[in-house]
Amino acid sequence: MHSIEFDQAVDPASALRLVQQPNSKFIGGGTNLIDLMKGDVERPARLVDINHIGLADITELPGGGLRIGALARNSDTANHLLVRTRYPLLTQALLAGASPQLCNMATVGGNLLQRTRCPYFMDTAFAMCNKRAPGSGCGAREGVNRTHAILGTSDACIAVNPSDMNVALAALDAVVQVSGPRGARSIPILEFHRLPGATPQVDTVLQPGELITSVDLPPPLFARHTHYLKVRDRNSYAFALVSVAAALDVSGGVVRQARIALGGVAHKPWRMPAAEALLAGHALDDARSNHAAALLLAGAHGFKDNRFKIKLAERAIVRALREAQDNAGGSA
Known part of the structure; x- marks a missing residue:
């Protein structure tokens, strides 16, 4: 066991300040991060609880789009009237994603950051995993790879993104809003996640210390x-x-x-x-x-x-x- 410091942020500004300390991670629902910590895959020195900083609202945007706060729970998002009627594809994907218990805890921001369920990554008994230990090799390429990628692979990694929500957001042309030490920026969903290339340990284009604040959906074209x-x-x-x-x-x-x-x-x-x-x-x-x-x-x-x-x-x-x-x- 190793010690973990725990801080509770009260607003986005305090969350950004607290996470700047070395080896710190945000925690919302924790449905993925806690699993990785239990398996010794992730070993943060500090957890910054962001459950009390707001960012859970789902609101209309000027022009007819929708803003989903990063801390909106998956179940709340899936069952929100505006999501169900204007973006049913997102509701379908969220409801297909996990058990009701997990959907009640998991957040939209956390879902965006889900890490792969490749067993060579999830189980530290396997020494070869470039995502977990860069330079160690990819055990899946010559190992058991039934669930692995068939597109965009590299010599370094053939893992897949496990999220259902991310697939629906990609089809809906969502935009991820983030805030960080250098200010706010908007990232189109198709640019948010990375292909593995030579650095499969880097899943997204988020910079250190950045916080997802919302996911914005354009005016609905595909409600029917x-x-x-x-x-x-x-x-x-x-x-x-x-x-x-x-x-x-x-x-x-x-x-x-x-x-x-x-x-x-x-x-x-x-x-x-x-x-x-x-x-x-x-x-x-x-x-x-x-x-x-x-x-x-x-x-x-x-x-x-x-x-x-x-x-x-x-x-x-x-x-x-x-x-x-x-x-x-x-x-x-």
């Missing part, structure tokens, strides 16, 4: 035709083998705009604008959906145990698009 499909080994409390967030703007049977984001296949939510553009201006059918799936999965590479995920992802994309087209509901 959306579907979140999560393919997993069991329906209860399991991470995705492949997930698809599909959102369509349809008028007169013709797709005007489309968004498709994949989860469970890469170190970050995966989108390909060319695949979405292929659908725009056309009636949706399985042939066009298959073509879009092929573009979205271009360059996919499987490993010993997970090659099946390429075909699984192709079929999941087609099914999710079909379900989104057929779904004309305004709420989840």
Whole structure:
């Protein structure tokens, strides 16, 4: 055991001040961080409790968008009237993500920062993990890799981002608002998470000492035709083998705009604008959906145990698009 100092911030300014001390981490719901601390994967010297600094409100933005405070609980967000009616894709993804107990504790900001569930990362008995011990190697590449990435991998890492919420936010073009020692900045969700490259230990573009304050959603374009499909080994409390967030703007049977984001296949939510553009201006059918799936999965590479995920992802994309087209509901 090692000692941990604990501080409780009273506002965002005090949180930013306290976290500047060496080896400090923010803690909100703690549903991921505490697990990592129990397994000795994370060893912070100081925890800064941010549960009392506000940032839990969900409010409308000028122009029709929505601001979700970083400390809004996943369950509160999923069941908020404006989220359910304007962004049902987000509600679907959040409800698919975890047990009710975890959703009642987990925060939107914490969900953005979820670390991979790769067993070589989560279990310190495995010496080889470049995310946990840079330079040690990637045990998953030649090990058990059924749940691992097929897109955006590197020699250093084939882990996947485990979040369902992140996939929906990627399809909805969310923007992450952060505050830090150098001031505030806005980060488009597709730029927030990183591919592993040679530095897989760095999951996001957050700078040391920065605090997520909210997630902003643009005015809703996809309130009617959306579907979140999560393919997993069991329906209860399991991470995705492949997930698809599909959102369509349809008028007169013709797709005007489309968004498709994949989860469970890469170190970050995966989108390909060319695949979405292929659908725009056309009636949706399985042939066009298959073509879009092929573009979205271009360059996919499987490993010993997970090659099946390429075909699984192709079929999941087609099914999710079909379900989104057929779904004309305004709420989840």
